[in-house]
Amino acid sequence: MCTQPLQAAERMSAPFLTANTGNPGLCPGTVRLEEEVVGWLRELYHAPLHGAGGMVVSGGTEANITALWLARNISGQKEVVVPRSAHFSVAKALDLLSLKPRWVETGPDGRVNVEGVRKAVTSRTALIVAVGGSTELGVVDPIDEISEIALHRGTRLHVDAAFGGFVLPFMEVAKGRTYPFDFAAPGVTSLSVDPHKMGGAPIPAGALLLRNWEEIRAISVESPYLSAPTLSSLYGTRPSRNVAAIFSAMSLQGRRGYQRTVQRVLELTRTIAESGREMGLEPVIEPVLNIVALRHRDPVAIQNQMLRRGWDVSAIREPRAIRFVVMPHASAPMVRKMLKDLAWVVREIPN
Ligand SMILES: Cc1ncc(COP(=O)(O)O)c(C=O)c1O
Numbered sequence: 001m002c003t004q005p006l007q008a009a010e011r012m013s014a015p016f017l018t019a020n021t022g023n024p025g026l027c028p029g030t031v032r033l034e035e036e037v038v039g040w041l042r043e044l045y046h047a048p049l050h051g052a053g054g055m056v057v058s059g060g061t062e063a064n065i066t067a068l069w070l071a072r073n074i075s076g077q078k079e080v081v082v083p084r085s086a087h088f089s090v091a092k093a094l095d096l097l098s099l100k101p102r103w104v105e106t107g108p109d110g111r112v113n114v115e116g117v118r119k120a121v122t123s124r125t126a127l128i129v130a131v132g133g134s135t136e137l138g139v140v141d142p143i144d145e146i147s148e149i150a151l152h153r154g155t156r157l158h159v160d161a162a163f164g165g166f167v168l169p170f171m172e173v174a175k176g177r178t179y180p181f182d183f184a185a186p187g188v189t190s191l192s193v194d195p196h197k198m199g200g201a202p203i204p205a206g207a208l209l210l211r212n213w214e215e216i217r218a219i220s221v222e223s224p225y226l227s228a229p230t231l232s233s234l235y236g237t238r239p240s241r242n243v244a245a246i247f248s249a250m251s252l253q254g255r256r257g258y259q260r261t262v263q264r265v266l267e268l269t270r271t272i273a274e275s276g277r278e279m280g281l282e283p284v285i286e287p288v289l290n291i292v293a294l295r296h297r298d299p300v301a302i303q304n305q306m307l308r309r310g311w312d313v314s315a316i317r318e319p320r321a322i323r324f325v326v327m328p329h330a331s332a333p334m335v336r337k338m339l340k341d342l343a344w345v346v347r348e349i350p351n
Pocket residue numbers: 001058059060061062064087089133134135160161162163194206
């Protein structure tokens with residue numbers, strides 16, 4: 001899910017190699033840049049102008065851990081309602097924070113079962129997690145419906161849009177097909193997004209946004225020897241280079257640039273889905289984002305053979321399928337060449 005970052009963003013971030021966003025009094029410039037980045041993301045994800053805020057983190061894992069940490073401290077509860085499709089970083093966070101999962105199954109379309117979520121929420125719930133672009137299939141949970149449950153039950157709702165966050169806002173969707181996933185749904189209390197995935201920023205670059213930034217106090221600790229009285233992040237020393245890189249990547253591409261990239265990768269994704277069908281490999285779901293999974297009885301064998309030809313595709317076990325993530329470095333000629341090799345491999349290992 002990572003790609004060639006924008007070279008200009010890499011270059012522009014180089015002077016920040018020694019700056020530490022975790023010591024804001026010493027590095028006021030990077031603090032300003034972080035505010036700019038958060039402002040841009042706040043607008044993109046329809047977070048309220050007053051009250052919402054966020055911070056740059058190392059990636060989706062740190063953002064998810066922080067969201068669960070906050071939810072536990074604010075609610076004092078121990079249960080988290082989690083879709084089966086959630087990224088494994090949520091399992092890590094549950095373990096680290098001694099929280100208990102209430103797993104909810106997904107339906108045939110890969111989205112979490114809303115009735116399952118409704119039933120799993122209890123008075124012990126600290127948080128509901130929903131996925132804004134799942135890692136395996138790229139599907140978006142029905143976040144507007146889950147938001148209603150969260151509001152009705154007075155529960156927090158965290159959206160993991162680590163992958164989808166730089167795709168969904170830039171997609172041209174057919175009439176009547178929208179994918180609400182952000183703070184426009186009033187029950188959403190926090191959101192993760194990874195500029196190092198589809199945002200064009202170099203690794204490590206993630207962000208966590210909160211509808212009510214004041215809540216960050218729930219994880220604040222005193223930081224006596226630093227230039228700020230308290231620190232409210234998992235990392236202590238925080239690289240400023242990624243703040244500058246995200247700022248550069250977003251300023252250089254702008255909404256138009258992201259729209260162009262997203263349109264291009266989605267077209268390539270559709271090409272792979274159609275060609276797969278012609279080879280007798282049915283897509284597990286009609287692709288929503290730039291991820292497509294094609295059913296095959298032995299995806300690992302296909303994966304190994306493709307790797308020998310230089311193509312890094314992945315295998316999923318349930319259902320058995322070969323998974324392609326079409327990142328911005330992919331071009332039409334590259335995809336044509338890959339499909340030619342895939343057709344050859346599928347002839348050797350028939351479905
Ligand atoms: C939906 C989702 N959340 C979280 C993560 C974890 O992100 P990272 O590896 O940047 O920590 C990923 C990574 O693929 C992801 O797809």
